[in-house]
Amino acid sequence: MISTENILLETPTPEPPVDEAWDVERIRDDFPVLRQTVNGKPLVYLDNAASSQVPQVVVDRGARYLEEEHSNIHRGVHYLSMRATTAYEGAREKVKRFLNAREAKECIFVRGATEGINLVMHGYGRKFVSEGDEVIVSAMEHHANIVPWQMLCEEKGARLRVIPMNDAGELLLDEYDALLNERTKIVAVNHISNALGTVNPVKEIIATAHKHGVPVLVDGAQSAPHLAVDVQDLDCDFFVLSGHKMFAPTGSGIIYGKAEWLERMNPFQGGGDMIRSVTFEKTTYAGLPTKFEAGTPAIASQIGLGAAIDYLNSIGRERAVAYEKELLAYATAKISAIEGVRIIGTAREKASVLSFVIEDVHPHDIGTILDQEGIAVRAGHHCAQPVMQRLKVPATARASFAFYNTKEEADALAGAIEKVIEVFS
Numbered sequence: 179m180i181s182t183e184n185i186l187l188e189t190p191t192p193e194p195p196v197d198e199a200w201d202v203e204r205i206r207d208d209f210p211v212l213r214q215t216v217n218g219k220p221l222v223y224l225d226n227a228a229s230s231q232v233p234q235v236v237v238d239r240g241a242r243y244l245e246e247e248h249s250n251i252h253r254g255v256h257y258l259s260m261r262a263t264t265a266y267e268g269a270r271e272k273v274k275r276f277l278n279a280r281e282a283k284e285c286i287f288v289r290g291a292t293e294g295i296n297l298v299m300h301g302y303g304r305k306f307v308s309e310g311d312e313v314i315v316s317a318m319e320h321h322a323n324i325v326p327w328q329m330l331c332e333e334k335g336a337r338l339r340v341i342p343m344n345d346a347g348e349l350l351l352d353e354y355d356a357l358l359n360e361r362t363k364i365v366a367v368n369h370i371s372n373a374l375g376t377v378n379p380v381k382e383i384i385a386t387a388h389k390h391g392v393p394v395l396v397d398g399a400q401s402a403p404h405l406a407v408d409v410q411d412l413d414c415d416f417f418v419l420s421g422h423k424m425f426a427p428t429g430s431g432i433i434y435g436k437a438e439w440l441e442r443m444n445p446f447q448g449g450g451d452m453i454r455s456v457t458f459e460k461t462t463y464a465g466l467p468t469k470f471e472a473g474t475p476a477i478a479s480q481i482g483l484g485a486a487i488d489y490l491n492s493i494g495r496e497r498a499v500a501y502e503k504e505l506l507a508y509a510t511a512k513i514s515a516i517e518g519v520r521i522i523g524t525a526r527e528k529a530s531v532l533s534f535v536i537e538d539v540h541p542h543d544i545g546t547i548l549d550q551e552g553i554a555v556r557a558g559h560h561c562a563q564p565v566m567q568r569l570k571v572p573a574t575a576r577a578s579f580a581f582y583n584t585k586e587e588a589d590a591l592a593g594a595i596e597k598v599i600e601v602f603s
């Protein structure tokens with residue numbers, strides 16, 4: 179096996195530009211998908227919380243792997259395999275810097291947030307959670323951060339506890355404090371709610387859990403693309419992200435874990451690559467990160483994730499975050515001013531997501547009419563049914579923004595919403 183240490187980065191990480199205004203038209207040129215019409219109208223892509231679009235440099239990097247480097251990693255001594263391994267491990271280095279992890283081996287490649295959470299459920303949960311123990315999640319989790327923990331609780335006879343939220347979609351931290359006790363074995367919360375856009379105070383949530391000696395998993399599926407994340411500053415024990423929501427291909431993602439936890443955890447899947455030695459009597463496992471990466475991974479996609487991180491660094495993450503904040507405030511003001519529209523999720527701290535309902539119109543009808551106008555939004559429960567139950571709405575329509583969206587697109591959304599209201603009046 180080729181060591182994951184001492185592998186040179188395939189490309190240096192670019193420096194962000196300084197003191198330049200955000201030129202959204204130039205940024206849009208980087209994204210080939212955006213150059214099309216849908217139903218005769220320019221595509222307005224506002225479904226970034228489901229999957230964001232991919233810049234040309236990421237497409238090109240994936241194509242280069244397929245054209246010039248395609249081969250399996252870690253196991254070959256031949257030229258192509260070494261090139262593929264260098265690119266793959268180079269992507270891990272880029273993720274490490276992106277999240278400010280202490281070591282690259284703390285960044286495990288997974289298919290996305292769902293797989294990362296399941297890895298922790300199996301590797302940590304099945305080892306450390308027993309009958310009578312408790313697992314805490316929040317009232318605004320995506321199903322991916324509820325169902326695995328429910329499965330664990332069912333298997334172990336443990337109890338799932340839920341941090342409640344208020345009508346605005348903000349977690350009630352006093353109640354969270356009261357939930358923590360000596361039976362609590364893990365807290366799993368999202369950083370940004372995909373259904374409401376709430377930015378949760380995860381640093382505080384983590385500090386509180388740590389007072390009780392409880393580790394915290396942060397579901398960063400929505401935050402990694404829209405905030406600057408520093409896992410050492412947050413002091414989270416686990417942090418999961420999906421590449422396809424951060425300008426990379428599907429099938430890419432990361433579960434970061436503190437080495438001291440990952441080393442104590444059981445492997446997730448068994449198979450090739452994750453072993454040190456195998457006999458019919460006994461198998462011993464490889465060290466980090468290989469212990470958690472059984473079988474051939476999504477090599478092209480993970481290399482694409484590395485290229486997406488380079489791209490984010492090249493445009494300047496902080497500037498992108500500031501622009502998105504301004505755009506969300508603009509769109510929120512515009513859409514909440516329309517009579518008959520109600521914004522769902524009015525937390526003080528929000529990012530990227532604008533969920534809404536229109537009186538007497540089903541969100542699916544909103545989605546269909548908006549599509550006629552070339553506008554892509556998601557309509558439904560957004561895999562967060564407990565949020566819908568708590569806020570007493572069957573579903574919402576959701577516009578979710580990225581740094582390539584424009585104020586003109588927010589205007590187009592507002593105009594199309596007015597059309598929906600006209601059709602149903």
Ligand code: 7TS
Pocket residue numbers: 227228229289290291292293320322323368370371372373397398399400420556560561
């Ligand atoms: N956690 C959060 C907060 C999410 O928003 C999602 C996906 C997941 C976990 C699961 O990610 P996956 O990449 O493993 O599927 N959220 C959405 C959404 O809002 N619309 O489509 C998928």
